Amino acid sequence: MDADRTAWEQRSVVRVIAPVEPRKLAKVPFVELADGRLQGVVSSGSDIERVYVSSITAGSLAMSCSTNNNRPCGALHGYACKHVRLLADEAILQYGLDRVARYLRVEADPGTGLNLNGPVERTPAAVVFSRFLRHLAYLEVPDSTEPLAELHWFPAMGAVR
Ligand SMILES: [Zn+2]
Numbered sequence: 001m002d003a004d005r006t007a008w009e010q011r012s013v014v015r016v017i018a019p020v021e022p023r024k025l026a027k028v029p030f031v032e033l034a035d036g037r038l039q040g041v042v043s044s045g046s047d048i049e050r051v052y053v054s055s056i057t058a059g060s061l062a063m064s065c066s067t068n069n070n071r072p073c074g075a076l077h078g079y080a081c082k083h084v085r086l087l088a089d090e091a092i093l094q095y096g097l098d099r100v101a102r103y104l105r106v107e108a109d110p111g112t113g114l115n116l117n118g119p120v121e122r123t124p125a126a127v128v129f130s131r132f133l134r135h136l137a138y139l140e141v142p143d144s145t146e147p148l149a150e151l152h153w154f155p156a157m158g159a160v161r
Contacts, residue, residue, distance in 0.1 A: 021093040028090035030132040033103045037123075038091050041068075041132045042083040052083040053125035053132075058104045061118025068129045072122060080116040088114050 031040035039055035052073055054065040063084050065073035075081035091100045092113060101108030
């Protein structure tokens with residue numbers, strides 16, 4: 001029992017890295033450089049019930065966008081949809097243009113930002129979305145040093161569907 005308790009306590013210690021610039025959390029609640037991708041969650045402009053999981057793969061710059069229920073984004077074909085563009089913009093605010101460009105292995109252009117011209121590729125949304133839900137749970141209690149009972153947050157999943 002004591003070992004379990006320690007594990008909870010360790011998991012509830014999260015380092016929140018301050019963004020380079022203030023971000024619009026409501027538009028892009030989650031952005032990260034992970035798994036060889038710039039990936040994150042973007043709110044739908046038209047439907048507050050819906051979110052998109054968007055990503056850009058390092059190197060190939062392949063773009064992916066789908067809803068959290070894995071429905072492909074209809075606006076992503078041939079060029080970046082607004083979700084992918086918003087994700088890139090927010091990543092630049094969060095990490096700075098140089099860092100994002102280095103991670104994606106592209107040239108950074110201070111004038112135009114990132115040149116998003118990669119192919120369309122469908123990557124599963126589920127992994128990114130579950131990382132988002134964990135992140136969200138931690139954000140809700142930013143100053144807590146108490147162990148987080150993560151199961152407590154599962155009812156909240158309905159709210160971000
Ligand atoms: Zn999209």
